[in-house]
Every structure is written in structure tokens, then in C-alpha cells.
Amino acid sequence: MSKQKLTILQVIQKGGTSKKTGLPWEIHSAQCILEQETEKNGRELLVGTVNLPKELWASQPGDYLAEFGLAQSMDGKLEPRIVSLVPFGAQKAKPSAGVSAA
Structure with a gap:
């Protein structure tokens, strides 16, 4: 898994x-800036959107350390997914899976 600094600018709900099933659907996407370091290009800033897992829909704008993993999309492609978000500078992660605090 990969961890990178992610700045959430806004969360958009759609x-x-x-039409196929008649069931309601909902997606929350974060408009964000991703900072990453590469050997070839050094520090890079990428601007775009990333879908948030349901457990992170209430995320507020701000700086986070985002942990990414790969998941299979509905059409079979491997796509990066946010696994957890930790406020940048904080020490404890918000889990995206059903993990309970003891």
C-alpha cells in the first residue's frame, strides 16, 4: 500500500x-491535490477527483495522509482506492473497513 499527502478541497455527492436495477445509488468524490515524490521528476502535484469509501464520506476539507490500495472496478480494471485518511500530522488512522476501536 502507498501513503501520500492528499489535500481535500471539497467533497461532492452524486x-x-x-436504470438497470431501480435501486438508489450514491457516490462521494473528493476534489483534491495529491503530492508525490518520484525519482525522475522529484515533487509532483496532481489535481483531480477520487471516490471516497462510505466510511469516509463525512471527510472535511483539509490536509491528510492518505493510504491507497488497489481494488477491482465494476468493469474489471484495477483502480487505486483510499484505504484510510489521517489528518496530516496526526498519528491515528480512520479505518475504511469495519474495524472497531477497543
């Missing part, structure tokens, strides 16, 4: 009803 939803509707599936």
Missing part, C-alpha cells in the same frame, strides 16, 4: 436511481 446520486440517483439505477
